[in-house]
Amino acid sequence: MADVAETRKFIEIEVLRYRPEQDSEPFLQIFEVPFTDDMSVLQGLQYIKDYLDGSLSFRWSCRMAICGSCGMMIDGKPRLSCKTFLRDFHPGRVRVEALAHFPIERDLVIVMDDFIDKLESIKPYIIAKEPRTLEQGEYLQTPAERDVYEQFSSCINCLLCYAACPQYGLNPEFVGPGIMALLHRYNVDSRDGGAAQRMDVVNAEEGVFNCTAVGYCSEVCPKHVDPANAVNQNKTLSAKDYFLRFVTPKGGAR
Amino acid sequence: MKPAGKRSNAPIFWSLFGAGGMLAALIGPMLVFITGIAVPLGLVLPADAMSYPRMLAFAQHWIGKGFLFAVVALFLWHAGHRIYHSLHDIGIHAGMGARLACYGLAMLGTVLAAWWLLAIGF
Missing domain, CATH: 1.10.1060.10 (Alpha-helical ferredoxin)
Known part of the structure; x- marks a missing residue:
């Protein structure tokens, strides 16, 4: 049987960061995230927050495309991150940014x-x-x-x-x-x-x-x-x- | 909560734009075919279909006058509005200058078309 660690897939998530108290302007930061085929981009971000960088900020709530909280620019397109899957970008990198046309409050959180x-x-x-x-x-x-x-x-x-x-x-x-x-x-x-x-x-x-x-x-x-x-x-x-x-x-x- | 702003007068220009777009979609290709392809190449239509006496007679009849006026004026208003908004899209923001240039030219064309159509007589 194949080693679990060997079959584990990783994807690079490039996240737009902006922490107003320390960054003069937004910048992109790359995280390498292990993922499975059923993982959404939102779950990828949650992995980053839980295991890689707890300071990452983003809005989310229901995880099932009904609350409307997790809208982001994913590979340049406005999408709900809970309804967009990491597998669709693998083996490439996926870029996640705050929604276009709105001021950024912090990281992926916009001022609405x-x-x-x-x-x-x-x-x-x-x-x-x-x-x-x-x-x-x-x-x-x-x-x-x-x-x-x-x-x-x-x-x-x-x-x-x-x-x-x-x-x-x-x-x-x-x-x-x-x-x-x-x-x-x-x-x-x-x-x-x-x-x-x-x-x-x-x-x-x-x-x-x-x-x-x-x-x-x-x-x-x-x-x-x-x-x-x-x-x-x-x-x-x-x-x-x-x-x-x-x-x-x-x-x-x- | 902010109150609604001043009423826009866009419906005037939007209606002319819409009417011109509708007319262009309905008869634009046909006009291009007749005036640009069929008559010059002698296809389908008789060779003298657009001869001077025929066209003059067309422009002197009130139906012909109405048709020519609608086509010239509405096409111009359609184009003016489209260009005005496209300038905005490419970053040339719509000030009085752009407005005057786009709608002013359409207005000028409308007045000239009316003038000439009336000057030709009935």
Whole structure:
């Protein structure tokens, strides 16, 4: 029988480091990590933290592509590190960097304040069209009404689409793909009546027209949301509202 | 939480861009084929299909005028908008200069097209 040590595979993980208290700028550090075929890039990073360098910082939580915490640039592409496997890069080296287009807090941890601010600005909750009392019962919805927004509700706020969006990279004022998908999710919900308030975000100079229809946002989304589609639909809605706002009653943005 | 900013006037340019893109996609290749290949090489169409008297008559009819105006103006607005955004993409950030150059040229072309089409008479 073959010696276990001999069959053990190693991969080089090149990690972008930045510790603001001691580094003047980010730099790449290479770690040699033993791995098995079922190990994700996240598990590789956890190995580094546990056995090679405890100071390495990165965000993670669920390990199953649902929490949206572990987005990173892996070999230059925005991906969830829990959903990306080391075996796919072996025998080459895999480079892991902080998500593009965001300031780095520390190592692979980015500052996401900009996203949170924008998220709050779109009121990401249902603003009841016709408020109901408890006695009136729940807000009912048909399957067809649910289908209109369902895919957009799968967003897990992982920010991969922001790291993919060249327009967000050029101008971080741009509201961006993920927020547009979430905004659309509520605006087209049959129970919601808040579209007119949210359309101010769509219509603004920082709004939907900064998009140049690249479509990479939808390609990198780990939850098969199509933010580019939400953006496109809202370009049409915003243009319609722009030209028809004087002839339609208030709230014509819908 | 920050309030939504000033309303963008992009819908004006985006609509012209969209209309021009749609028109270009629908008839652009056909126009290239007719004006650039078929007529010069004498293929498919009669040799005098684009002769001066025919084209003049075309441009003097109100339908012909409308077609020529739409093609010239909307193609220009489409191109202007595309170039404006492409300049931004390659790092030339859209100031007033880029805006004037791109949309200004489209506007100039639109005005000239209208002027000439009207000057030809009916």
